[in-house]
Amino acid sequence: MSLTDSLNAEEGQKAAGSRKGIFRIVPPPIVAMIIVLILAGVVIAGFAWAQKTVTLVVDGRETVVKTTSSTVGKLLKEKGIVPGPKDKVDPPVSEQLKEGSRVELMESHHVTVEAGGEITEFDTTAATVGDALKEKNIALNQGDLVAPESGYRIAGDVKIKVTRVRVAEEVKNVPIPYSVRRDSNPEMARGITRVIKKGSNGVEQQRWRVTYHDSQAVEHRLVDKKTVTEPVPGIIQVGSGQSVSRGGRDIRFSRAMEIVATAYTYTGRNTASGRAPGYGLVAVDTSVIPFGTKLYIDGYGYAVAADRGRAIKGNRVDVFLESERDARRWGVRRVNMYILQ
Template identity: 45%
Template structure:
């Protein structure tokens, strides 16, 4: 006989009070049955409810729940999962008494690669973890900011700059220059082109650094002249005049030179003429033979001789006697050139 049968029996006995003297026993039985049912319901309620711990980003919360799985527990607790959030154990795992459910939130950050920025999420602990997670391989010159060992922080920006250094060659023109040569053979201010100029060509080698495709620096490594330029030469009528000894001397050039004195040696000059006042020994790589000048303090002189000690910006002037040469000594003078 089931519990329902017992209850009906008790009810019939209650209605037949005159015939069933044990009505008090029936009331007791009904009370016992009700208590048993209530106890069973309470035990079932207690058995179905579980005590678990929910741990979200280190914040712990004790929960009693009827949820059957980890996923339904999170839903009941209104814990939403976003992209790349991690749940341990997995949401489909059956919930058990005493279980610890851990939710590790991913971190929002901004990722800049090749000059392009985009929002992203990660559970990586370091910048290096982010690079690995997103499959970003670094070249030997690439730059990462912050460094790969830096910790990941919410809202941070991770920037990867692609850097490459290349060698580039180019051919560029070399502009010719215009050289002026003053002459007393032309009227003052008049000009005459002796030779037209022509640009040359130079090969330049550059070391160029690009960052994310944009040039950031350029350094000249070497240069090689392929075709030298040809300077333009013009003659200009000299307007330069100096007054010496009551005479106005029109000259084409003036230089500061070191002048010494010498006298007879018993030999003719290097040009073959006998030495005489007005003969000047020169370095012919600087002043050609036959060049006529005016030497301050000496007078007119012509390049007719050369000497072993006469090199560069120096001249040696002839005097008729040794005493005159000694008195002249060694001095710096202005030398006026007529051509």
């Protein structure tokens, strides 16, 4: 082998040795780290791709959440939400989730409705009072009152009161009282009256607007009125005289009364005032005529109030007569009685 060949061979061996040295510089742990980083990047990219932004509404309360759950049911489970047997989930729990999905859980509540005197109870997922009423076909008429109001959000068991409001027009005939003219007559005893002309009421027709809450009238408003019949005034004469002539004698009195006079006789007992019964003693209503009052009764004569009886009330007097025969003959009479001065 020539020197030149020998040198070339030596240079070739060095070069070869130099290339082998390059592969030994990279240690195995670095290679493993690079592989882990690559896999992590793939996983992170996959997670980011699988994560979605979803709107979750639970009983009207709205929340925006990020989730990797693939279905509605898994999302609810992820959030620790267990729907009740009567709750409503929209969309269904089997529905696949995607970016921007909206999931709504409507919880069921017990509702009691009182409307028109009837009570209805049911469970509902309706969001508002108005929705619950529509669900049961409970229609609201114009003016009806609802408590709580129709827009009230149902967040638990609730009692709803529907008051039916009705407005009606009613016509009434109302009497117009007649007036009375009182004329003094000195020829008549004081306290005695006589009807000269009988009065009569007129009639006023009234139109009312009445507001009812259910069956109870709560407001009356007069809309119109007119006179149908005018009242007719009455005329009476009022006695102003204080003396009468009886048997040729003038009897002066403070007041006269028109009375109903009956008669009684001996009962075996004294009068209520303690006096023994006898002619000239009469039974009276002591709230009208006190005991001891001196009287003159047409058809009977002078008398004193000294007794009382169960049936003697108001302008009624029982005169004493000596026999049952006389008492029966007297009967019942309408006469004037004078309270003496």
